[in-house]
Amino acid sequence: MSEHQEERDYNEFRVIEDLGGWRRTHHNNELTAANMDETVCLMGWVQFRRDHGGLIFLDLRDREGLTQVVFNPELNAEVHERAHAIRPEYVIAIKGIVRPRPEGMANPNMVTGEVEIEVTEYKLLNTSETPPFPIEDRVEVGENLRLKYRFLDLRRPSLAKNFIIRNKAAQSVRRYLDSLGFLEIETPVLTKSTPEGARDFLVPSRVNQGEFYALPQSPQLFKQMLMVSGMDRYFQIVKCFRDEDLRADRQPEFTQIDIEMSFPDEPLIQDMAEGMVKTLFKETIDVDLPATFPRMTYNDAMRDYGVDKPDLRFELKHIDITDVFKNSGFKVFASSELVKVMVVPGGAELSRKEIDEFTKFVEIYGSKGLAWIKVKEDGEWQSPIVKFFSEDEIAELRSRTGCEPGDILFFQAGQADIANAALGNLRCELAKRFGLINDKEFKPVWITDFPLLEYDAEEKRFVARHHPFTSARPEQMEVLKDNPGEAIARAYDLVINGYEVGGGSIRIHTQEQQTAMFSALGIDDDEAQEKFGFLMDALKFGAPPHGGIAFGLDRLIMILTGSKSIRDVIAFPKTQKATCLMTEAPSEVPNKQLRELGIRLREKKKED
Numbered sequence: 001m002s003e004h005q006e007e008r009d010y011n012e013f014r015v016i017e018d019l020g021g022w023r024r025t026h027h028n029n030e031l032t033a034a035n036m037d038e039t040v041c042l043m044g045w046v047q048f049r050r051d052h053g054g055l056i057f058l059d060l061r062d063r064e065g066l067t068q069v070v071f072n073p074e075l076n077a078e079v080h081e082r083a084h085a086i087r088p089e090y091v092i093a094i095k096g097i098v099r100p101r102p103e104g105m106a107n108p109n110m111v112t113g114e115v116e117i118e119v120t121e122y123k124l125l126n127t128s129e130t131p132p133f134p135i136e137d138r139v140e141v142g143e144n145l146r147l148k149y150r151f152l153d154l155r156r157p158s159l160a161k162n163f164i165i166r167n168k169a170a171q172s173v174r175r176y177l178d179s180l181g182f183l184e185i186e187t188p189v190l191t192k193s194t195p196e197g198a199r200d201f202l203v204p205s206r207v208n209q210g211e212f213y214a215l216p217q218s219p220q221l222f223k224q225m226l227m228v229s230g231m232d233r234y235f236q237i238v239k240c241f242r243d244e245d246l247r248a249d250r251q252p253e254f255t256q257i258d259i260e261m262s263f264p265d266e267p268l269i270q271d272m273a274e275g276m277v278k279t280l281f282k283e284t285i286d287v288d289l290p291a292t293f294p295r296m297t298y299n300d301a302m303r304d305y306g307v308d309k310p311d312l313r314f315e316l317k318h319i320d321i322t323d324v325f326k327n328s329g330f331k332v333f334a335s336s337e338l339v340k341v342m343v344v345p346g347g348a349e350l351s352r353k354e355i356d357e358f359t360k361f362v363e364i365y366g367s368k369g370l371a372w373i374k375v376k377e378d379g380e381w382q383s384p385i386v387k388f389f390s391e392d393e394i395a396e397l398r399s400r401t402g403c404e405p406g407d408i409l410f411f412q413a414g415q416a417d418i419a420n421a422a423l424g425n426l427r428c429e430l431a432k433r434f435g436l437i438n439d440k441e442f443k444p445v446w447i448t449d450f451p452l453l454e455y456d457a458e459e460k461r462f463v464a465r466h467h468p469f470t471s472a473r474p475e476q477m478e479v480l481k482d483n484p485g486e487a488i489a490r491a492y493d494l495v496i497n498g499y500e501v502g503g504g505s506i507r508i509h510t511q512e513q514q515t516a517m518f519s520a521l522g523i524d525d526d527e528a529q530e531k532f533g534f535l536m537d538a539l540k541f542g543a544p545p546h547g548g549i550a551f552g553l554d555r556l557i558m559i560l561t562g563s564k565s566i567r568d569v570i571a572f573p574k575t576q577k578a579t580c581l582m583t584e585a586p587s588e589v590p591n592k593q594l595r596e597l598g599i600r601l602r603e604k605k606k607e608d
Contacts, residue, residue: 013085017123022093029065033114035098040069040117042581043093043125045155046086047135057116058081061135063160066110068101069094069117076120083119089128089135095121119213141405143567148581150572162561162569165284167426169557170237172283173257176276182233182259187222189215189239194531199243201252209598215241216383218550220467221262221535224507227546228538235259237553248485248575251554251566253574259504260548266492266506273549275500277444277556285560289444293494298448306340310451311498312443314436316427318342324396329386332371336413339424343401344430347408348374361429362412367422371411375403385411428498439562444496451487452480453520461522466491468517470505470537471547477516484520490547501556504549511539 025040044062051057056071073080080502086092096117107113118414133141137158146153151157165319174184192213193200200214217221218240226234238254261269281287302306304317318340325333330583333339350358359370373383403409412419431437452472453462462484464470472480472487480487490506508514514536518528528536557569567573575581594600 013082013124014127015124016126017145019093019123019125021571022095022123022353024093027064028060028062028067029111031067031098031112031115031117033100035115036096036100039095039120040098041093041095042069042117043089045128045135046088046090046092049086049088051084056080056086058083058086058092060092061155061157063164065112065157067112067115067117068183069096069119071119071122075118079119079122083122084111084123085124087128088205089131090124091126091128093123093125094119094294114537140594143565144575144581146573147567147573149151150582154571159568162557162563165560165572166553166557166569168284169280169553169560172280173237173276176279177235178261180233180272182235183231184236184475185226185231185234187216187219187226187237187238191216191222194221201241201243204599206597217242218256220260220469220606221532223258223548224469224543224546225533225538227260227262227507227509228541228543230262230544233261243578246574246578251573252578254566254570255553257502257551257553257556258548259550260546262544262546264506264545264547266448266490266547269504269506269549270546271493273504273551274444277494277496277501277551280556281442281560287442289442293444293446295446295448298447298451299449301447302420305427306422308447308493309495309498309500310424310445311428311431311437312445313438313441313497314431316342316344316431318423318427319400321397321400324400328388328393329390330385330393333411333413336415336419338416338419339411339413340419341397341401342410342423342427342430344408344410344434345404346406346434347410347430347591348376348406350374350433358410358426358429362422362426365421365425366415366418367412368414368423370426371413373409375405375409377405379405442496442559444494447493447495448491450489450491450528451485452487452491453484455485464517464521466503466505468521468523469507469514471508471518477513480516480520484581487520492549493553494549496559499555499559501554501559502549502551504547506545509539509543509545511536514539522524 001027012109022041024043026035026042028042031040046059047059047061047066049056049058050064054073058069058071059066060069071080071083086311094117094260096119098115099118101114101116133145133152133153135152135155137156144568154163154239190203190213192201193212200217203213203215205211219236219238223234236258238258239253240254241253243252244250246252259273262270278289281289298308301310301318304310306318319342319344320338320341321341322336325339328334355370355372362370371383371385373381373386376382381394389397401409410423412423422481451465452470454465455461456463466489471490473490476487492504493500515525515528523531554566554569558566561569563569572580572582579585
């Protein structure tokens with residue numbers, strides 16, 4: 001067929017038809033050998049087209065998967081002739097008969113791989129221009145291009161699968177919490193700005209000019225009000241908003257599974273949360289999590305892993321050796337608040353170039369360098385720092401680490417927070433380098449006994465580690481008053497594979513305790529009333545003991561799907577610059593609209 005003839009045929013057959021009463025009988029990942037000889041109707045997008053000179057094969061795609069359909073001129077010459085016009089991403093409907101694929105042509109990697117559909121009728125429902133990138137998973141496409149054409153990106157099978165799992169997860173959560181007597185209650189999106197650790201997104205009020213709503217960073221105060229209101233058990237799957245710097249697992253708007261209950265203690269909330277997460281994993285990806293999740297204190301997590309969200313799928317524990325070098329001639333170690341070492345089995349194979357790359361990596365966390373020792377096969381230590389160690393220090397280091405030939409030791413020394421962060425995050429990088437992570441394994445752990453407060457050197461005051469409504473242990477009210485930095489919170493985080501997926505606490509429920517907390521934070525009565533007046537009022541009227549937990553739904557879906565970026569589990573995400581490339585938000589608005597809001601006009605760039 002000449003190019004001219006092919007173009008003529010294309011134009012002739014490019015007639016878009018109405019469904020005309022056709023109904024799908026199956027989705028495109030459903031038909032198997034059990035459906036042999038059935039007459040079916042399928043609809044979707046053309047994934048691939050293969051013209052074998054006589055037969056024309058198409059892979060028809062919808063969100064569920066693919067089915068191979070074949071146009072045979074011996075079965076229907078007219079339909080086969082019209083099929084020459086079909087191109088990838090055209091939308092079609094077909095009717096046909098389920099047949100076995102020819103011998104040796106079955107595809108065991110597809111649910112529908114044993115069958116194909118012999119087409120008897122078809123309708124062209126829409127045409128498509130050539131997409132800016134192929135709609136398939138095996139082709140690498142730049143993220144910015146994908147986000148600009150997100151409506152096409154979402155057609156890719158891997159992303160479609162993510163959102164099928166996301167839907168299953170949301171429905172699983174609702175069923176589980178409903179079975180335990182939780183009420184799904186919505187809280188306001190337009191609310192008052194309150195200090196919760198990140199910047200608020202502000203919305204100007206037209207009716208009350210010069211005043212602003214804030215989009216909620218979380219429903220924290222409202223869910224506490226619901227407990228005061230006697231709702232007893234509340235949840236919602238809710239949007240939250242934080243104006244903060246972005247990274248791979250963070251977005252300015254994200255989705256939270258928010259849960260609060262009256263009359264609980266920590267084990268009651270944790271048992272409820274464990275049940276929800278175990279149900280979620282079983283119903284979405286058919287994975288059985290441990291019957292009971294282990295507990296680890298914050299201090300133990302920081303000691304052994306350097307972070308409060310440890311990935312327990314591999315070892316590489318830290319060893320505190322501060323005392324070994326307290327009086328050392330190696331002044332870098334002797335003068336440090338904390339000295340830690342991590343032994344990497346087989347790590348002596350690392351090249352100097354790789355070590356230099358890891359050195360640059362720890363600098364991200366404020367470290368000034370990365371000390372190391374290679375243990376050679378003959379047992380000799382190779383390192384620029386060994387010459388500064390005494391024989392006793394070397395002997396104690398060997399004893400503490402149990403290092404063997406072929407290992408490498410990595411050290412961090414300095415301020416405790418910097419040394420922990422640098423070595424803790426290096427631990428995960430090394431696990432990737434040496435293939436220590438099993439992506440099919442899931443290791444949950446509760447982190448408990450967090451410090452209630454932490455000292456902010458810039459503001460020269462204590463700030464809440466979680467939020468200012470988290471309760472200290474009941475016996476620690478004097479500690480909170482006299483030595484606030486030593487107070488322990490009734491808080492808990494659930495960590496899975498190095499991600500904090502949920503965090504919560506027992507809340508303060510008396511006015512006396514809340515006033516003491518505000519006092520420790522340097523918030524006087526007037527400021528407390530201005531910022532949290534309705535909370536302080538509510539605590540006067542018999543607030544019950546209450547507490548809860550909030551799960552990051554997006555992070556949970558990342559783990560369930562094995563996605564590396566949170567943007568792959570949010571339908572319409574923002575870039576790292578908090579922009580939407582598809583809609584071009586944020587954008588300027590007309591000056592007329594600004595005037596209605598009482599906002600001073602910007603300098604005009606163009607006519608409205």
